[in-house]
Amino acid sequence: MSPNTGEPNVPAMFTPLTTVAPGVLEKLHVALENAAGREGILDVTYRTIDTPVGTLLLAATEKGVIRVAYDSEDHAVVLEGLAATLSPRILHAPGRLDAVAREIDEYFARRRTRFDVPLDLSLTTGFRRSVLEHLPQIAYGHTQSYADVARTVGNPKAARAVGSACATNPLPVVIPCHRVVRGDGTLGGYVGGPAAKSALLDLETAAA
Amino acid sequence: MKQPFEKVVTEHGATVLRVCRAVVGPTDADDAWSETFLAAMRAYPELPADANLEAWLVTIAYRKAIDLLRARRRRATPVDEVPEKASSEIGGTYDSDVWMYVKDLPDKQRQVIAYHYLAGLPYADIAGILGGTSEAARRAASDGIAALRRHLADAQSKGNNR
Numbered sequence: 001m002s003p004n005t006g007e008p009n010v011p012a013m014f015t016p017l018t019t020v021a022p023g024v025l026e027k028l029h030v031a032l033e034n035a036a037g038r039e040g041i042l043d044v045t046y047r048t049i050d051t052p053v054g055t056l057l058l059a060a061t062e063k064g065v066i067r068v069a070y071d072s073e074d075h076a077v078v079l080e081g082l083a084a085t086l087s088p089r090i091l092h093a094p095g096r097l098d099a100v101a102r103e104i105d106e107y108f109a110r111r112r113t114r115f116d117v118p119l120d121l122s123l124t125t126g127f128r129r130s131v132l133e134h135l136p137q138i139a140y141g142h143t144q145s146y147a148d149v150a151r152t153v154g155n156p157k158a159a160r161a162v163g164s165a166c167a168t169n170p171l172p173v174v175i176p177c178h179r180v181v182r183g184d185g186t187l188g189g190y191v192g193g194p195a196a197k198s199a200l201l202d203l204e205t206a207a208a
Numbered sequence: 209m210k211q212p213f214e215k216v217v218t219e220h221g222a223t224v225l226r227v228c229r230a231v232v233g234p235t236d237a238d239d240a241w242s243e244t245f246l247a248a249m250r251a252y253p254e255l256p257a258d259a260n261l262e263a264w265l266v267t268i269a270y271r272k273a274i275d276l277l278r279a280r281r282r283r284a285t286p287v288d289e290v291p292e293k294a295s296s297e298i299g300g301t302y303d304s305d306v307w308m309y310v311k312d313l314p315d316k317q318r319q320v321i322a323y324h325y326l327a328g329l330p331y332a333d334i335a336g337i338l339g340g341t342s343e344a345a346r347r348a349a350s351d352g353i354a355a356l357r358r359h360l361a362d363a364q365s366k367g368n369n370r
Contacts, residue, residue, distance in 0.1 A: 014326060016234070017226055020226075024238075025222060028221065028238060029217060031238075031242055032245050080212065083209075083211065087253060088212060088252055090214055091214050091217070
């Protein structure tokens with residue numbers, strides 16, 4: 001008597017129905033991305049990109065790029081977070097993130113000093129958001145201290161809050177929180193780790 | 209917590225394709241697959257977090273594939289039936305014909321075979337979807353398999369006599 005559960009012993013006559021040729025599901029996936037996009041139910045798309053500071057996860061909504069994540073943040077966990085806070089209608093759709101991937105490639109090749117793709121800042125609000133909106137104004141190859149940034153955004157006593165705004169930047173690299181350092185010239189923390197922060201600053205200094 | 213839909217597609221994409229093939233055959237299965245995942249993606253945010261994803265998906269897949277099959281049959285004129293037979297004789301291997309017999313099985317046998325042998329669902333889950341007992345599902349499956357073996361054997365002997 002065979003058990004009630006577990007994988008059935010599939011008769012050979014079903015082989016033509018059960019065999020999925022290589023590439024078939026990939027093709028169907030692309031068609032699904034397009035159809036879901038047309039229907040307006042593709043809420044979040046993502047891809048990864050290899051860079052000198054590791055593999056970055058890039059995620060976007062219809063409005064723009066909403067998240068860049070380092071390996072150390074665990075991409076699966078980041079995607080689960082986006083599913084919980086934004087929408088679980090998330091698909092891996094590399095083609096839809098070509099523009100930002102190209103700009104990041106150019107940035108690491110020292111052929112780009114600012115990002116032009118539309119951004120979606122809706123993962124951040126209030127003071128943190130105003131800090132992030134200011135950061136692109138710190139010129140490529142330059143740095144500002146946490147206290148400087150606090151003064152610029154009109155809240156001189158908020159250096160510590162600037163630090164946490166940088167630490168929770170949902171768009172590292174693209175929004176240059178790596179250009180914010182301590183008043184004594186030491187690096188300070190970074191979401192991608194200190195090595196990534198100094199790598200980005202070195203890259204910009206060498207190019208500038 | 210709900211997984212990103214991408215995970216649903218990668219984990220169950222092949223299973224859904226197999227269920228669709230059982231009903232509409234290898235060619236139209238791609239359309240049924242797309243319809244299935246579009247419908248599932250639309251409904252996904254409202255799906256209870258503890259739902260049995262695979263059972264949910266194969267149920268949608270079966271329904272979408274049946275819809276497609278019915279639409280095709282409505283459009284098909286009697287003349288259209290002829291090339292279908294002819295092509296099966298030309299391409300006529302024992303293997304490639306199996307779905308043509310699967311699709312003509314009684315509804316319950318076909319559904320149980322699609323869920324158990326092609327989607328890999330245990331009979332207990334199938335009983336949960338269809339109602340009735342696991343034993344009844346198992347019986348429908350074995351009746352279906354017996355019928356398929358008969359059809360395939362007939363087809364083969366006819367082919368050999370030609």
